[in-house]
Amino acid sequence: xxxxxxxxxxxxxxxxxxxASLTAEALEHDLEPRMILDDGLIAGMDVIGERFRIHEIFLxxxxxxxxxxxxxxxxxEPLLAASGIPARGKVVIGTVQGDLxxxxxxxxxxxxxxxxxxxxxxxNDVSPEAFVTAARENEARIIGMSALxxxxxxxxxxxxxxxxxxxxxxxxxxxxxxxxxxxxxxSQIGAVAYGFDGLSAVEIVKRLV
Amino acid sequence: MRPLLRFLDEELIERIISEARDVLRTLGMEIHxxxxxxxxxxxxxxxxxxxxxxxxxxEIIDLALASAPSGFRLYDAxxxxxxxxxxxxxxxxxxxxxxxxxxxxxxxxRKPVTGDYVRYARLMCALDNIASxxxxxxxxxxxxxxxxxxxxxxxxxFCPKPVVxxxxxxxxxxxxxxxxxxxxxxxEALKEKPLTIFxxxxxxxxxxxxxxxxxxxxxxxxxxxxxxxxxxxxxxxSPVTIVGTLVQHTAxxxxxxxxxxxxxxxxxxxxxxxxxxxxxxxxxxxxGAAETLLIDCAASEIGKRLGLPTQAYSALSDAKxxxxxxxxxxxxxxxxxxxxxxxxxxxxxxxxxxxxxxLEKLVLDNEICGFALRLxxxxxxxxxxxxxxxxEELLRDGHLLISDHxxxxxxxxxxxxxxxxxxxxxxxWQEEGSLTLGERAHREVELKVAEWEPGGIGETxxxxxxxxxxAAVRRYGLEELPERE
Numbered sequence: 001x002x003x004x005x006x007x008x009x010x011x012x013x014x015x016x017x018x019x020a021s022l023t024a025e026a027l028e029h030d031l032e033p034r035m036i037l038d039d040g041l042i043a044g045m046d047v048i049g050e051r052f053r054i055h056e057i058f059l060x061x062x063x064x065x066x067x068x069x070x071x072x073x074x075x076x077e078p079l080l081a082a083s084g085i086p087a088r089g090k091v092v093i094g095t096v097q098g099d100l101x102x103x104x105x106x107x108x109x110x111x112x113x114x115x116x117x118x119x120x121x122x123x124n125d126v127s128p129e130a131f132v133t134a135a136r137e138n139e140a141r142i143i144g145m146s147a148l149x150x151x152x153x154x155x156x157x158x159x160x161x162x163x164x165x166x167x168x169x170x171x172x173x174x175x176x177x178x179x180x181x182x183x184x185x186x187s188q189i190g191a192v193a194y195g196f197d198g199l200s201a202v203e204i205v206k207r208l209v
Numbered sequence: 210m211r212p213l214l215r216f217l218d219e220e221l222i223e224r225i226i227s228e229a230r231d232v233l234r235t236l237g238m239e240i241h242x243x244x245x246x247x248x249x250x251x252x253x254x255x256x257x258x259x260x261x262x263x264x265x266x267x268e269i270i271d272l273a274l275a276s277a278p279s280g281f282r283l284y285d286a287x288x289x290x291x292x293x294x295x296x297x298x299x300x301x302x303x304x305x306x307x308x309x310x311x312x313x314x315x316x317x318x319r320k321p322v323t324g325d326y327v328r329y330a331r332l333m334c335a336l337d338n339i340a341s342x343x344x345x346x347x348x349x350x351x352x353x354x355x356x357x358x359x360x361x362x363x364x365x366x367f368c369p370k371p372v373v374x375x376x377x378x379x380x381x382x383x384x385x386x387x388x389x390x391x392x393x394x395x396x397e398a399l400k401e402k403p404l405t406i407f408x409x410x411x412x413x414x415x416x417x418x419x420x421x422x423x424x425x426x427x428x429x430x431x432x433x434x435x436x437x438x439x440x441x442x443x444x445x446x447s448p449v450t451i452v453g454t455l456v457q458h459t460a461x462x463x464x465x466x467x468x469x470x471x472x473x474x475x476x477x478x479x480x481x482x483x484x485x486x487x488x489x490x491x492x493x494x495x496x497g498a499a500e501t502l503l504i505d506c507a508a509s510e511i512g513k514r515l516g517l518p519t520q521a522y523s524a525l526s527d528a529k530x531x532x533x534x535x536x537x538x539x540x541x542x543x544x545x546x547x548x549x550x551x552x553x554x555x556x557x558x559x560x561x562x563x564x565x566x567x568l569e570k571l572v573l574d575n576e577i578c579g580f581a582l583r584l585x586x587x588x589x590x591x592x593x594x595x596x597x598x599x600x601e602e603l604l605r606d607g608h609l610l611i612s613d614h615x616x617x618x619x620x621x622x623x624x625x626x627x628x629x630x631x632x633x634x635x636x637x638w639q640e641e642g643s644l645t646l647g648e649r650a651h652r653e654v655e656l657k658v659a660e661w662e663p664g665g666i667g668e669t670x671x672x673x674x675x676x677x678x679x680a681a682v683r684r685y686g687l688e689e690l691p692e693r694e
Contacts, residue, residue: 055625058625059610060611060616067611110608194636197634200637
């Protein structure tokens with residue numbers, strides 16, 4: 001079995017020590033960082049994601065695999081950055097202004113990090129301005145907004161309008177989620193997508209970046 | 210702590226047993242079986258040959274109770290132990306001998322054929338919370354005289370789980386025993402590792418037919434376990450009260466214990482039954498009635514007081530479809546049964562007063578059984594004390610999703626049902642097709658049946674089973690066995 005496949009399999013077992021040592025070994029043998037990333041780490045996480053979707057494994061196993069992925073990614077990322085290749089997408093997330101409910105948003109953050117994305121979590125009670133500023137400053141292409149209260153849902157629309165006003169709507173995608181939010185609401189306010197749980201958020205972000 | 214439910218106090222149990230003994234001494238049982246009557250006479254019972262009545266003595270009852278085992282084990286076709294029928298251990302088995310199946314495609318009931326049985330047996334291999342199969346369906350494409358043995362034949366061919374079954378005639382027993390001997394290799398090995406339980410049913414009130422009493426004696430001779438299925442119906446062929454019905458159930462079942470133990474001391478048996486609260490409005494025998502379940506649980510308490518393992522027909526429904534009533538009655542029965550510690554609980558899959566099996570209901574009931582078995586495991590501390598360290602970890606990391614404590618105990622502490630039970634949020638449920646319970650259960654049936662792989666018994670044994678069964682159907686005019694694929 002080649003080393004990249006072994007990295008993928010160790011990752012799927014959640015074995016972070018093996019992923020770390022195999023990644024180091026692969027780099028010593030001059031394997032392309034991009035190849036280790038795509039065919040080892042990301043390939044392994046794709047298997048994990050699918051097994052999670054069909055309930056073969058559960059959230060804890062996904063997160064263990066994600067932790068193992070970082071054991072490899074931390075070594076590869078500086079090399080990719082040096083050669084100007086963006087390693088992974090960035091996502092700004094937060095619970096919208098007036099809303100303090102952050103359990104769903106936190107779960108989305110955990111899942112996105114697990115899938116290899118860099119997450120800038122603005123916490124709760126986040127204003128449209130704060131979302132847009134953070135996205136612009138971090139060069140994030142996605143803003144993920146969460147709301148539990150129907151009264152705070154309009155803030156999602158205001159954030160989309162702000163992106164529009166600043167001429168950023170083509171560059172930065174607004175996505176939404178939360179108990180009262182729906183597909184219909186997302187399209188009404190001009191959000192790009194609606195995610196109904198952590199897994200669907202990951203699938204949407206993968207599609208968009 | 211193993212949670213346990215009790216409906217009878219000690220004093221009442223003693224009184225019911227004592228009244229049942231009085232019934233057996235004073236009125237006796239009507240037993241249409243020469244061998245049984247002789248056996249009882251030899252041990253001091255008073256026999257009236259003209260009316261087939263046997264009046265029992267306290268001595269033979271005590272003798273029988275002294276030799277009856279307090280438990281026994283079952284083994285699958287490969288010889289692996291699957292059941293410890295003792296103490297408060299609970300195992301589920303599908304409701305047996307349905308004369309109809311509920312066809313998912315048409316939504317109607319119809320007469321079953323071989324193909325239905327094969328699908329059933331394949332499905333049973335995959336339902337983890339139902340520890341044994343039963344000969345649940347009576348196929349109509351073989352001669353009536355062999356339907357009992359034919360069910361056992363198909364079960365042994367397609368699923369390694371032990372089988373709860375029964376013979377419809379005296380003659381069938383021989384073949385049904387021989388089929389088991391093929392799987393085990395010898396009568397001795399079968400005795401060593403029982404593969405089946407035979408239901409033997411007294412006839413209410415206070416009677417044994419020739420067929421069922423002979424089946425009982427034949428099983429005892431080969432140490433094949435039986436379950437006595439007394440079937441009193443309140444207010445009709447037993448007293449209208451629960452206590453009065455329990456007296457009758459105890460008398461009828463005790464008479465079975467005596468017959469088994471006189472024939473072969475130490476032979477294994479379950480103190481079982483299928484009593485019902487007769488519905489005087491519809492003239493029916495509701496298996497899902499509250500009073501039926503009270504009788505089931507209380508009868509098990511009496512059996513345990515006598516030191517015997519128990520059985521009941523208590524996890525099934527009288528609904529005609531896979532509807533809310535089907536779920537309600539089966540869940541109530543399964544839950545009470547595990548909390549009562551009934552050792553072998555019959556019923557899953559069954560609808561319509563024990564007459565109709567549904568594969569989709571079987572899949573749902575497998576989840577109900579899983580839920581109930583989880584309740585039986587109760588609550589116990591799992592590295593929970595001292596409590597401060599885990600909360601320090603929670604406050605530090607913000608969640609416990611990958612905590613060692615979570616990883617160590619997640620799967621022991623929680624029962625995860627299949628996707629038949631809808632736990633998705635609304636959007637995911639919609640995305641997956643907004644499926645109803647019936648549709649989800651059907652999807653699971655198709656998946657499990659398709660995933661089935663042969664296992665259990667070897668090719669030589671399969672060939673021998675086919676040879677025996679073929680010879681049997683030929684005796685009744687059928688040249689070839691029906692197609693099994």
